[in-house]
Amino acid sequence: MPTFHALRPSAAEDFAFNEPLKERAAEMDTPLRPDDENLLRNVRPNIVQSIRAFRVHDLQETARQLGHHFLYANLAHAQTKQDVLDLLAQQFLFPAHFGKNFDALYDCMTDPLHKAGPQPGFVVVLEQIPATAKFDKEAREQLLDIFRDAAEYWGERRIAFRCFYSFL
Numbered sequence: 716m717p718t719f720h721a722l723r724p725s726a727a728e729d730f731a732f733n734e735p736l737k738e739r740a741a742e743m744d745t746p747l748r749p750d751d752e753n754l755l756r757n758v759r760p761n762i763v764q765s766i767r768a769f770r771v772h773d774l775q776e777t778a779r780q781l782g783h784h785f786l787y788a789n790l791a792h793a794q795t796k797q798d799v800l801d802l803l804a805q806q807f808l809f810p811a812h813f814g815k816n817f818d819a820l821y822d823c824m825t826d827p828l829h830k831a832g833p834q835p836g837f838v839v840v841l842e843q844i845p846a847t848a849k850f851d852k853e854a855r856e857q858l859l860d861i862f863r864d865a866a867e868y869w870g871e872r873r874i875a876f877r878c879f880y881s882f883l
Contacts, residue, residue, distance in 0.1 A: 753777050753780055753781060754769070754773055754774065754776075754777040755777055755781075755838075755877060758877055759877075760836075760870070760875035760876070760877065761866040761867065761869060761870030761875065761876050761877070762866060762877055762878070763859055763862045763863045763866055763878040763879075763880065764877075764878070764879060764880075765879070765880060765881065766840065766842070766879040766880060766881045769879060771787065771840055771842065774838050774840055774879060775787070775838070775840075777838065778836075778837075778838035781835070781836060781838075781875075782835045782836070783835050783836035783837055783838050783875065784834070784835065784836070784837045784838070785837075785838050785839075785840075786806075786807050786837065786838070786839045786840070787806065787839075787840045787842070788802055788803050788806040788807060788840070788841055788842065789802075789806070789842045789843055790802050790803075790841060790842065790843050790844050790845060790883070791842070791843035791845075791883055793844075793845045793850065794845060794847050794849055794850065795847075795849040795850055796849070796850055796854050797815065798845075798850075799844070799845065799850060799854075799858065800815045800816065800817075800820065801815065803820065807823070809823050810823075810827075817857055817858070817861050820861050821861045821864055821865060824861070824862070824865040824868075825865055825868045825869070834869070834872075834874050835874075836874055836875035836876070837869065837874070837875065837876045837877065837878075838877050838879075839862065839876070839877065839878040839879070840878075840879050840880070841858075841862070841878065841879070841880040841881075842880070842881050843881055843882070843883040844858065844880055844881065844882050844883060845882075845883050846882050846883055855882070859880065862878040862880075863878075865878075866878060
């Protein structure tokens with residue numbers, strides 16, 4: 716009965732064979748874009764704007780790369796102002812004493828965070844803001860105004876605060 720032996724390549728052949736794999740592995744570990752060329756490089760540091768062509772996952776990853784806070788709220792199931800505030804409080808992990816009104820929302824987005832110490836920056840996503848009879852255009856604008864005011868607040872402190880939103 717014939718005996719089969721596994722052929723072991725020489726060290727030089729082994730190195731030549733594995734080198735392309737090592738190069739590919741190194742390429743995979745290299746970010747696609749340098750830190751100074753992040754997704755937000757052309758977005759003003761203190762702005763509230765439509766999410767447009769940005770994807771939530773990409774914004775989250777960019778926030779992570781920049782060391783910024785990432786706040787995300789999906790408001791698709793909200794019908795009223797109270798629903799919106801409840802979902803924001805829940806998804807942004809606001810304290811139990813949150814007053815659940817627009818003034819309290821502004822306060823939670825600014826003062827306590829400022830008092831907590833230096834902040835690295837913020838990327839906020841408000842996805843699927845409702846467009847219902849009980850959360851009409853005026854209510855939507857009031858909500859976005861809170862985030863515009865927060866962007867201004869942080870801008871005065873030279874901290875980036877970018878808020879992206881979409882409507883349901």
